[in-house]
Amino acid sequence: MKVAVNNHDEAHWALIAQSLEECAPSLQLKLLDCLHSYSQIFDSSEQIADPALNQQLQLVREEYRNGLWQPRVEQINQTITEHHAQIVPITSSEYPQQLQQIAKPPPLLYIRGNRNCLYLPQLAIVGSRRMTRGGEMTAHAWAKNLADSGFTITSGLAMGIDACAHRGALAAQQGTTVAVMATGIDCIYPSRHSQLAQQIIDKGGALITEFAPETAPRPAHFPQRNRIISGLSLGVLVVEAAIKSGSLITAKYALEQNREVFSIPGSINNPQSKGCHQLIKQGACLVESTAEIVAEIAGPLASYGEKYKELCALSTDNTQSPSAPPVALTDEESQLLEMLGFDPILVDQLNTPWPMEKLSQLLVSLELKEVIINEQGYFQRAR
DSSP states (O other), X not given: OOOOSOHHHHHHHHHHHHTOTTOOHHHHHHHHHHHXXXXXXXXXXXXXXXXXXXXXXXXXXXXXXXXXXXXXXXXXXXXXXXXXXXXXETTSTTSOHHXXXXXXXXXXXXXXXXXXXXXXXXXXXXXXXXXXXXXXXXXXHHHHHHHHTTOEEEEOOOXXXXXXXXXXXXXXXXXXXXXXXXXXXXXXXXXXXXXXXXXXXXXXXXXXESBOTTOOOOTTHHHHXXXXXXHHSSEEEEOSOOTTOTHHHHHHHHHHTTOEEEEOOOOTTOGGXXXXXXXXXXXOEEOSSHHHXXXXXXXXXXXXXXXXXXXXXXXXXXXXXXXXXXXXXXXXXXXXHHHOOSSOEXXXXXXXXXXXXXXXXXXXXXXXXXXXXXXXXXXXXXX
């Protein structure tokens, strides 16, 4: 697709296209393949050789001429101004190249924050909304490690693993993160993540969506949003996912887009690991450290220039799965820790020499020292 000459004018014409009932996103892409810019769709009399497509073009131009789109476009422009957002059409030189390569790229992006982070190498981290404590720790630590190495972390601003990935990136010294939304740019969902969204912007990251302002969350929008998460990224890391998790949809899009898919294995007894195991059976790359991820994407990473070739060596040295500093344990705590494995177990299943009251005290102490995890009465080692 050729790049339009005037990005500002293209944004105006693209916004009009979004406001026309006759001009669905799929039709926009077909028209742009022929006419190469939104201005040519509306501000010219050029025709298309294909009769059926040319007839659709005339209907679009007729709807444009009746002017009923003007109040909607004015309203959108006002909302964009109020929220300090930007519009980037697919015909603009500012449109992310990675995203432009996918099968059905969004014709128009609404962006809040620093759009320059969209041009940096991105890794998507996704997973279950109903994460375990272990999944939470892993998502946060791996996102921080990868962000410390120079990657922008991309996710969906959802509850669970998504939010942990964003927060892990923000915890890195120079970390940036991109949140891909399934709502309008003015509607943060879930609303409890409004502060997180602002933190992402404040630290040089961005919020991005293809949906017009005032678009509320709808079930169909979330799978649609997932193709953008994978499309922006060099690879997708699935931390925890149940069999029917939306994260598997993101992984499916990643494979279709020729992106790498990485999966962290977990306990065979953890329902939130079964989706990860299924991905591994289907060919996803099993990873145990962030260095393995960087090694797999070294080829695509080189396309970002000399600066990012250094990431391979840097990540190998500094982004292994984090090892915890030594924790002072009593003899009894050490003995109990030896009895616990990485699979969740009920207290009643532990064969210990202590009465229940004493055992409960030791478990609480180990939990406070963050060496074990308590998931609804099931205990396991944290590391």
